[in-house]
Amino acid sequence: MRSALFAFALALFVPCSHAQLVFAAASLKNALDDVAALSPAKPTISYGASSALARQIENGAPAQLFISADLDWMDYLEQRKLLRAGTRRWLLGNKLVLIAPAGSAVKVEIGPGFPLAKLLGDGRLATADPNSVPAGKYTRSALEKFGVWGSVAGRLAPTENVRAALLLVARGEAPLGTVYTTDAAVEPKVRIVAVFPDGSHPAIVYPAALTAAAPASGPAADFFAFLASPAARKVFGKYGFAPLH
Amino acid sequence: MFDTLTPAEIEALRLSLKVAAVSVLASLPLGFGLAWLLARFDFPGKALLDAFIHLPLVLPPVVIGYFLLVLFGRRGPIGAWLEHAFGLVFAFRWTGAALACALMGLPLMVRAIRQSLEAIDRRLESAAATLGAGRWAVLASITIPLSLPGILTGMLLSFARSLGEFGATITFVSNIPGETQTLPLAIYSFTQVPGGDAQAMRLCLLSVILSLAALVLSEVLVRRANRRIVGDAH
Numbered sequence: 328m329r330s331a332l333f334a335f336a337l338a339l340f341v342p343c344s345h346a347q348l349v350f351a352a353a354s355l356k357n358a359l360d361d362v363a364a365l366s367p368a369k370p371t372i373s374y375g376a377s378s379a380l381a382r383q384i385e386n387g388a389p390a391q392l393f394i395s396a397d398l399d400w401m402d403y404l405e406q407r408k409l410l411r412a413g414t415r416r417w418l419l420g421n422k423l424v425l426i427a428p429a430g431s432a433v434k435v436e437i438g439p440g441f442p443l444a445k446l447l448g449d450g451r452l453a454t455a456d457p458n459s460v461p462a463g464k465y466t467r468s469a470l471e472k473f474g475v476w477g478s479v480a481g482r483l484a485p486t487e488n489v490r491a492a493l494l495l496v497a498r499g500e501a502p503l504g505t506v507y508t509t510d511a512a513v514e515p516k517v518r519i520v521a522v523f524p525d526g527s528h529p530a531i532v533y534p535a536a537l538t539a540a541a542p543a544s545g546p547a548a549d550f551f552a553f554l555a556s557p558a559a560r561k562v563f564g565k566y567g568f569a570p571l572h
Numbered sequence: 573m574f575d576t577l578t579p580a581e582i583e584a585l586r587l588s589l590k591v592a593a594v595s596v597l598a599s600l601p602l603g604f605g606l607a608w609l610l611a612r613f614d615f616p617g618k619a620l621l622d623a624f625i626h627l628p629l630v631l632p633p634v635v636i637g638y639f640l641l642v643l644f645g646r647r648g649p650i651g652a653w654l655e656h657a658f659g660l661v662f663a664f665r666w667t668g669a670a671l672a673c674a675l676m677g678l679p680l681m682v683r684a685i686r687q688s689l690e691a692i693d694r695r696l697e698s699a700a701a702t703l704g705a706g707r708w709a710v711l712a713s714i715t716i717p718l719s720l721p722g723i724l725t726g727m728l729l730s731f732a733r734s735l736g737e738f739g740a741t742i743t744f745v746s747n748i749p750g751e752t753q754t755l756p757l758a759i760y761s762f763t764q765v766p767g768g769d770a771q772a773m774r775l776c777l778l779s780v781i782l783s784l785a786a787l788v789l790s791e792v793l794v795r796r797a798n799r800r801i802v803g804d805a806h
Contacts, residue, residue: 459764484746499647
């Protein structure tokens, strides 16, 4: 008994090895977990908002691979020389969709001047924060492009991440919302009303790169390479992501 | 520093003060009632009620926000009924932010008031009753004045807690500038933008100043109230 306690106490103080710690955007969770389970490297993955992860890397977090949902934060790290030069590339693509609660009968085609404000009635459009969260930024550019941003800018329910917007629509608190197609795919309580056409917003891409702390070869680099393998691409595709290379 | 506050920042500040003030005033009757119940009566389930009131203090705020969304949202059982019966809507309104803050501040308020109620010499109330004061007269002339330090402390602690509320608010009523974007939510939004550090830092300082002011004021008021009570007794 005593030796078991001692072993337990010892285990608490033995430092965990994070030789291949991966930081990844929260929206990748389901798919990337499956990919990691297939990979020989079996990395430890920490999920969070791209902004929070980027700030942690800036402050010395021991991440070796960063997969961001947000170009701005990837640029932020690159400008500060916190990425290993020459390793950055596009990993995945995604689509922005307009969703409604599953029971809603709303129908609309997305195009110039489409009647979004009218469809909202006295409700709000659930969307990730258009100033800071990628899904919200894409929503804003698309709505600006179609000339309807002005009519709904005051009618948003901005959330801190895209999954919170998904929740508001799934619970019927918001009659409409914008999320990625991969989010809509994992929530049976919403349905996709329409897909925002490519070109109505900057391409939705997930950049990935080794961090400056990662060696050029090693488990992190191996896992990065594995993400482009046919097996990994198949998993990403299953969740609705478009593998880009 | 303050002459450089942008209109958006002033809006967040104004909204924070409004939400905190309304949440404190609206929860005071309930807070006093609960404190009185806990201080003066023994009943089955008292420990459970006490623990229940303290839940917001220990639960992750996002849990409170989620419960509020499920119960008080427009589709929630309570929210739908309130809207139907009284036209009262919490979802995506500043009133929802005030509700979240009131709930988060309630344990602090109840604790402070309960302690001061328990410290009252019950013989004073008995004496007033013997001299012919009715139940409400005793409450108004003895109990409330004597527990005033606790009431004030409770109100200010709850006010300060409201100024800092983040998780329950953003989960329940999201982050709408001018409607539900209080100071903590505005700060959070700025930290999410590359290069927003300076603005975030300014609002952080503003937060520290406000919260300090609320806590210092609570201390001063308590001292003054204590002095008055002691003065009255002599």
